[in-house]
Amino acid sequence: MNSARKPAALSEPEVTQTTVLLALVSLLAATSLNVHHLALWCLPLALLGSAWRAWMSRRGRARRAASKTLRITVTLVLIALVVLNLRSLSGLASGASLLVAMITAKLFEIRRRRDWYFICGATLFLLLAACLDAQQLWRLPLYAINFWLIAATLHGLGAGNEPLSAARLMRSAGRKLLLAVPLALLLFLIFPRLPGAFWSLPQTEQATTGLSDEMTPGGISDLSESDATALRVRFEGSPPPPQLRYWRGPVLHDFDGYTWRRGVGVNLPAPALTYRGQGIHYEVTLEPNKYRTLVALERVRPPQVQFAVMSSDYQLFRPHPENSAISYTLESFTDAYSAEALSPLARRIDTALPPKRNPRSLALAQRLRATASDDRAYIDAVLNLFRTGGFSYTLTPPLLDLDSVDSFLFDTHQGFCGHYASAFVMLMRAAGIPSRVVTGYQGGDWNSIGHYLTVRQSHAHAWGEVWLDGQGWVRVDPTGVVAPQRLTRDLYELLGFGAQGAAARLRSAPWIGHLVQSWEAMNAWWQDDVIGFNFIKQSSFLSSLGLHPEDWRSVALMLGAGSALWFAWLAWTLRAHWSVRPRDPLARSWLLLGRKLGRLGLARAPHEGPIAWGERIAGKRPDLAPQMRPLVRRYAALRYGPDADPLEVKAFGRAVQALRLARV
Amino acid sequence: MALRSSIRERIARWARKRQGSDALPLILASRRIYILPTRAGIGFGVLALVMLLAGLNYANSLALLLTFLLVATMLVGMHDCHATLRSLRVLEVRTGECFAGAPAALQLQLENDAPVARLALQLACGEDEAPAFALAPASQLAVHCHFTPTRRGRERLPRVQLSTSAPLGLFRAWTWIYLESEVVVYPQPEGKRPLPHSAALRIGLDQSGSSGEEEWAGLRPYQPADGLRRVAWKLVARGGPFLVSHYQGASGPSRQLDFDALADLDTEARLSQLSAWVLECDQSGAPYGLRLPGLEIPLGGGAAQRRATLQALALFGIAPA
Numbered sequence: 001m002n003s004a005r006k007p008a009a010l011s012e013p014e015v016t017q018t019t020v021l022l023a024l025v026s027l028l029a030a031t032s033l034n035v036h037h038l039a040l041w042c043l044p045l046a047l048l049g050s051a052w053r054a055w056m057s058r059r060g061r062a063r064r065a066a067s068k069t070l071r072i073t074v075t076l077v078l079i080a081l082v083v084l085n086l087r088s089l090s091g092l093a094s095g096a097s098l099l100v101a102m103i104t105a106k107l108f109e110i111r112r113r114r115d116w117y118f119i120c121g122a123t124l125f126l127l128l129a130a131c132l133d134a135q136q137l138w139r140l141p142l143y144a145i146n147f148w149l150i151a152a153t154l155h156g157l158g159a160g161n162e163p164l165s166a167a168r169l170m171r172s173a174g175r176k177l178l179l180a181v182p183l184a185l186l187l188f189l190i191f192p193r194l195p196g197a198f199w200s201l202p203q204t205e206q207a208t209t210g211l212s213d214e215m216t217p218g219g220i221s222d223l224s225e226s227d228a229t230a231l232r233v234r235f236e237g238s239p240p241p242p243q244l245r246y247w248r249g250p251v252l253h254d255f256d257g258y259t260w261r262r263g264v265g266v267n268l269p270a271p272a273l274t275y276r277g278q279g280i281h282y283e284v285t286l287e288p289n290k291y292r293t294l295v296a297l298e299r300v301r302p303p304q305v306q307f308a309v310m311s312s313d314y315q316l317f318r319p320h321p322e323n324s325a326i327s328y329t330l331e332s333f334t335d336a337y338s339a340e341a342l343s344p345l346a347r348r349i350d351t352a353l354p355p356k357r358n359p360r361s362l363a364l365a366q367r368l369r370a371t372a373s374d375d376r377a378y379i380d381a382v383l384n385l386f387r388t389g390g391f392s393y394t395l396t397p398p399l400l401d402l403d404s405v406d407s408f409l410f411d412t413h414q415g416f417c418g419h420y421a422s423a424f425v426m427l428m429r430a431a432g433i434p435s436r437v438v439t440g441y442q443g444g445d446w447n448s449i450g451h452y453l454t455v456r457q458s459h460a461h462a463w464g465e466v467w468l469d470g471q472g473w474v475r476v477d478p479t480g481v482v483a484p485q486r487l488t489r490d491l492y493e494l495l496g497f498g499a500q501g502a503a504a505r506l507r508s509a510p511w512i513g514h515l516v517q518s519w520e521a522m523n524a525w526w527q528d529d530v531i532g533f534n535f536i537k538q539s540s541f542l543s544s545l546g547l548h549p550e551d552w553r554s555v556a557l558m559l560g561a562g563s564a565l566w567f568a569w570l571a572w573t574l575r576a577h578w579s580v581r582p583r584d585p586l587a588r589s590w591l592l593l594g595r596k597l598g599r600l601g602l603a604r605a606p607h608e609g610p611i612a613w614g615e616r617i618a619g620k621r622p623d624l625a626p627q628m629r630p631l632v633r634r635y636a637a638l639r640y641g642p643d644a645d646p647l648e649v650k651a652f653g654r655a656v657q658a659l660r661l662a663r664v
Numbered sequence: 665m666a667l668r669s670s671i672r673e674r675i676a677r678w679a680r681k682r683q684g685s686d687a688l689p690l691i692l693a694s695r696r697i698y699i700l701p702t703r704a705g706i707g708f709g710v711l712a713l714v715m716l717l718a719g720l721n722y723a724n725s726l727a728l729l730l731t732f733l734l735v736a737t738m739l740v741g742m743h744d745c746h747a748t749l750r751s752l753r754v755l756e757v758r759t760g761e762c763f764a765g766a767p768a769a770l771q772l773q774l775e776n777d778a779p780v781a782r783l784a785l786q787l788a789c790g791e792d793e794a795p796a797f798a799l800a801p802a803s804q805l806a807v808h809c810h811f812t813p814t815r816r817g818r819e820r821l822p823r824v825q826l827s828t829s830a831p832l833g834l835f836r837a838w839t840w841i842y843l844e845s846e847v848v849v850y851p852q853p854e855g856k857r858p859l860p861h862s863a864a865l866r867i868g869l870d871q872s873g874s875s876g877e878e879e880w881a882g883l884r885p886y887q888p889a890d891g892l893r894r895v896a897w898k899l900v901a902r903g904g905p906f907l908v909s910h911y912q913g914a915s916g917p918s919r920q921l922d923f924d925a926l927a928d929l930d931t932e933a934r935l936s937q938l939s940a941w942v943l944e945c946d947q948s949g950a951p952y953g954l955r956l957p958g959l960e961i962p963l964g965g966g967a968a969q970r971r972a973t974l975q976a977l978a979l980f981g982i983a984p985a
Contacts, residue, residue: 117704117833121711124734128715131726147730151737151832157704158741158833160784160796172831176744180736187732194720533725570743578747578778580802595751598691605689606755606775 015116016163019156020057023119024050026149030126031100033142037093037133039085042100045078049104066108074108096129113157120153137526151177179573183566190542190559192552193535213250215439215462216259217397217404217418229287230441230460231295232524233453236281242443244334246298246463246475247455249440251313253349255429257357258404260422260437263349268312271340271472275301275333285327285528292317295440295455297332298475312346313436314473327532338472342434350434350467358405358426365430375433375468382427383481386420389413393483417442420478421462434467438475449514450521586638589653593631596661610636624661631655676823676840685842690754692826697749697839699742705834708738741832748782748828749837755804757821757843760888761974763939764852767810767892770824775804783830789822808906810892813849816935817982820846850974855937859944860925883907891943918951918963921973935977942977946970956980 031038031046052066065071078101085097103122106115127146130139151173156164164172231247239245254263279301286295294308294316302310308318308328318326353362368385372378390413397415400407405426408419421437428435442461444453463477529537539549547554582588594604602620604613614632618625634652638644683696701709712734719727753775762768770789776782776799783798789811799805811822820843827838883896886906894908921941926934938954945952946965953963954973959980961973 114704117707121707124711125715128718128727128730131730132718132722132724135724135726143726143730147733154741154832154834158784158829158831160786160798160830162781162783162798176737176740176831177733179740180733183736183739184729184732187735188725188729191728191732193723193728530729531725534723567739570740574743574747578750578780580777580779595691599693601687601690603689603691603753 014161015057015113016156016159016161017057018164018166018169019116019153019159021054022149022153022156022166022169023116023123024054026146026153027103027119027123027126029142029146029149030123030130033130033139033146034096034100034126034133037096038100039081039093039097041081041085042097045081045104046100049074049107053107053110065111071105071108075105078102078105092129092133096126096133099126099129116153116157120150120157123153124150135531137523140526148173148177179570182569183563186562186566187559188533189538190555190562192549192555193538195535212439213252213262214259215252215418215422215437217400217408217415217422228457229454229520230457231287231455232285232527233297233444233455234283234451235453239282239444239446239453240280240297240334243480245443245453246461246477247295247441247444247459248298248300248314248438249293249295250438251315251465252437252439253313255353255422255426257354258402260425268343268346270310270312270314271338271342273299273301273314273336273338273472275299276335276337277333279331279333281329281331283327283329285325285524285532287325294318294328296330298334299336300330300332303328303330325527325532327528336472337470339470340472341469342467347434347467350436351429351432353426353429358403360403360406360410361423361426362430364409365427368427369431375431375466378431378433379428379466379476382424383476383478386424386478386481391415391420391482393479417462417479420482421464424476424478425464428464428466436465438463438465442477447517447521447524449517450524452521452524454520454524585653586635586644586649589649589656590635590639593635593656593659596656596659600661600663610639627659627661631659679840680823680842683840683842685844686754687844688754688756690841692749692752692754692839694746694750697746697837699746699835699837702829702834702836705738705836708734708834712738738832738834742835744831745828745835745837748785748830749826749839751778752776752782752799752826754826754841757824757845758888759821759847761891762813762819762847762849763891764813764816764849766852767812768847768849769808769810769888769892770821771806771808771888772824772826773804773806774799776800777802782828784833785826785828785830788825788827813847816849816851816932816978818846818979819849820844848975848978850978851932851935851939853936853940853943855929855933855940857926857937859919859941860921883909918953919945920953920955920963921945922955923957924955931981935980939974939977942970942973 028043028046028050031043035043066074082094082098082101085094099122103119103126106119106122110116110119124147127143127150131143148170152166152169155169155173155176159169233239250262252260252262254261280297282297284295296316299314300310300316303316308316310316316330368381369378372381389409392414393416394414395416397419398412400412405423408415408423425435425437439460439462441455441459442463443459444455446453461479463475463479465473465475468474533541542549542555545558547558549555580591582591597603597617600621602617604610608616610632614628617628631652634648634655638649638652679696679698712731715727715731715734718724719731754772755775756773758771758773760769760771772787774785779801781798781801784796785799785807786796787794787807787809789809794807794809797805797807809824813819824841824843825838826841827836829836883899884907886895886908890908896904896907896909899905899907919941921938923934923938926937929937942952942954946969949965951963951965952969952973954961954976956976959976961969961976964972
């Protein structure tokens with residue numbers, strides 16, 4: 001800070017009020033774009049600091065610091081705020097909050113022009129923090145405008161003493177941004193990405209999907225999952241029919257009579273599967289979730305690549321939890337079986353029931369099992385019970401007591417997928433059939449514009465799986481028995497209530513549906529091909545250009561050639577922008593002649609006529625006289641003589657263009 | 665600091681050798697415009713590097729896009745900075761009166777024939793750096809900078825640096841202008857001796873009061889011939905126009921200024937004293953003459969007399985060019 005004590009040089013231009021306002025507006029914009037993860041005090045603080053600085057600047061003190069007392073007070077308050085908040089915020093958020101605090105402190109002690117450059121740079125960094133944190137498509141125009149404001153601020157700082165209007169600064173900065181975009185895109189596509197990270201971001205606690213590792217149907221009286229996208233799937237070829245779209249998530253084994261949980265993981269070998277029929281190849285883009293689960297279409301073949309591991313209950317896991325959406329390609333089969341026997345340990349886990357809970361259901365199971373000939377018949381008997389026992393499907397079921405299955409089966413008769421899956425699996429276990437609850441999603445909306453399937457949080461579903469010797473694990477979905485439409489149509493569309501129901505109905509209206517689909521397709525493109533343009537996608541893109549991504553020389557060559565092309569285009573554009581282009585062809589040729597001689601230091605003085613100029617040149621460079629004398633005469637004749645012949649004018653132009661002048 | 669200025673000198677000498685000297689009117693060509701990032705530019709370069717590392721590390725496409733856009737914008741700014749000087753015209757260079765050891769004004773007549781304004785231009789001769797100015801589209805402007813000649817006699821005009829940091833302030837482009845023309849530097853007006861009494865004065869010594877007494881008569885616009893001491897600097901510092909104090913001398917008796925009358929001083933000190941006397945006489949408005957060994961300028965007054973006498977003093981003992 002010692003150097004800041006030095007008085008500003010006299011020749012240092014003042015910072016204009018417009019520039020100050022642009023700087024403050026871009027700072028506030030960048031803070032607002034971060035506001036969702038910043039500490040609460042950040043935006044009010046930045047507003048306060050900006051207001052103070054704007055007021056100072058109005059009084060003509062754009063480069064004046066605050067009084068010592070004010071500065072010390074501000075610094076102490078900021079330090080206190082940062083220290084108080086540091087623990088409760090994640091790495092990026094606390095970094096951004098700290099940055100806002102620093103910028104605000106700086107606003108109170110601006111002394112020189114370069115302090116404004118500091119503010120500008122820090123604002124840019126704040127914008128970077130927003131980009132790192134949130135990448136939705138709707139934010140893109142906001143980020144672009146913020147960057148534009150920052151560029152306009154720099155423009156104002158660079159314009160010296162000239163008081164340019166904000167509109168002019170914005171226009172001029174906008175022109176520069178347009179010129180910059182091609183190179184930015186080129187670098188974006190070709191500049192080599194990294195396959196991994198040098199250091200990793202601390203994890204944030206933000207679960208965004210409806211996936212959970214436990215399920216308590218009796219404790220939920222209003223299931224209102226959001227309309228948000230959970231995953232998007234692109235198929236090679238046609239998608240499977242709606243009733244086969246089971247997206248498998250966490251599998252729940254452990255039941256205490258009220259809540260289903262994943263249970264203690266036991267590392268057993270998964271019963272080997274034999275796949276039948278045609279495999280379905282597809283790519284899933286999964287929004288971030290708290291768990292490491294990778295959602296996949298049933299039954300998935302274990303992937304060849306090492307990005308995921310498969311557990312004994314056919315769940316896919318990735319090695320680390322991640323904050324960002326990921327994509328992966330898989331192959332699944334709608335039909336698969338296992339001829340192996342179930343291991344005794346697995347059988348014990350998946351037939352366990354809490355003792356002395358749900359006694360009425362246990363009795364019911366015994367009764368039904370006694371009348372059924374085999375396991376198959378028993379399953380049918382239970383499903384028949386759901387079909388004919390007066391059960392109904394609802395998203396707002398009554399709460400259940402602790403013996404939740406008893407309460408559901410004998411008293412309330414109302415519930416959603418979780419209730420049916422829970423009761424079904426419990427009844428299976430009561431009859432000694434190994435079974436478990438599988439959660440995930442069912443269905444999906446086909447986007448006919450983007451040709452992909454959107455699976456939303458509202459598609460969340462739960463079903464049962466039973467072990468049948470000779471077939472392996474078989475999916476049984478009791479909800480499909482109670483509400484068969486649930487499997488082919490959107491949940492809210494089916495029930496048609498609430499905000500989500502309205503949204504679903506809107507989606508089914510033809511033209512709004514088209515708009516919504518277009519917007520979603522654009523979002524999908526943005527997520528997959530822009531935000532998701534990673535090392536792997538870049539490699540395949542470079543390969544498609546005929547380059548070898550591993551061969552850094554060819555990539556460097558491409559980068560160099562592309563940049564050179566851009567530079568040439570830029571130079572040409574700027575030259576056209578800066579040079580005079582008279583409409584009159586004769587004047588154009590005359591200017592060209594002036595430029596050619598200007599390079600030799602023989603430019604025409606403003607007071608000189610053509611003949612006088614020619615004579616001066618002939619005097620200084622006698623060797624040029626035979627070339628120059630006729631040329632200037634011709635010009636004088638064409639310019640000042642009677643009606644010039646257009647052909648003559650053209651010939652003069654050609655002569656000027658062909659003129660080659662020797663340097664001395 | 666010494667190292668930096670010596671490097672700067674070296675580069676300037678190299679540029680001088682490369683460019684040769686310039687003739688007017690001068691059109692700034694690309695090859696004579698040099699460009700380097702400013703401090704802010706280096707800062708933003710480092711910022712872009714940090715942003716690049718962050719974007720690569722977190723494999724964040726949006727952050728990388730922002731970084732590349734910043735880099736490309738800076739490069740566009742660099743080109744535009746260069747273009748701000750390119751094809752700018754220097755039509756004319758004029759100097760005012762130059763006295764050794766005192767700052768003298770150098771005036772450049774610049775022309776911008778482009779349809780675009782040229783912003784944040786700065787003119788510098790030697791150490792002095794004038795405030796930034798702008799050239800409107802298709803316009804001419806006369807700008808000044810000041811240099812301080814050290815010795816009397818003929819001197820080459822100093823190297824003039826024309827620079828700009830427009831449009832973003834992240835790069836600074838400059839060009840050096842080396843002009844062939846020479847300027848005659850008058851001896852530093854120095855010496856406290858009273859004016860010699862003329863024959864006419866000796867008789868009526870008491871009647872006219874002390875010589876050189878003058879009255880302030882107001883302010884008038886600056887002309888290149890005006891001495892810098894008379895400029896109303898307080899007004900200029902407040903952003904006012906360039907005005908000089910104007911004095912009405914009480915017309916006094918004529919005087920003959922004689923080199924030989926100052927036999928006790930060395931040559932340079934004599935010339936300095938004579939120079940001071942010339943200025944004093946000129947201000948008082950009385951006619952005066954100058955006698956140098958081998959040269960006599962008869963009695964006279966006004967700007968022509970002032971120029972003739974000062975020039976004679978400046979070139980005393982110096983071979984004609």
